[in-house]
Amino acid sequence: MTNLFIKSKIMYYILNPNVSLRNYRNAPNCLVFKNKRVPVFIPVDDFVLLSLCDGQTDIEENEIILKYS
Numbered sequence: 001m002t003n004l005f006i007k008s009k010i011m012y013y014i015l016n017p018n019v020s021l022r023n024y025r026n027a028p029n030c031l032v033f034k035n036k037r038v039p040v041f042i043p044v045d046d047f048v049l050l051s052l053c054d055g056q057t058d059i060e061e062n063e064i065i066l067k068y069s
Helices: 044-051 063-068
Strands: 005-007 013-015 019-024 027-033 039-041
Touching: 013 019, 019 044, 027 044, 044 063
Parallel strands: none
Antiparallel strands: 005 013, 019 027, 027 039
């Protein structure tokens, strides 16, 4: 799997610009890779944590972060 993060110097996480988080009516909690444009379903907890990866929210490294790194 593609590394979803660009790790900044102050240990904040930013989603890779080639990845988007999307909620569709019939497909909630999805990752969408720009080159494939096919939604990949992810657990709600993963979606919530990944949505915090804005480069401004301090997130401690955990199992979810490691799963997508």
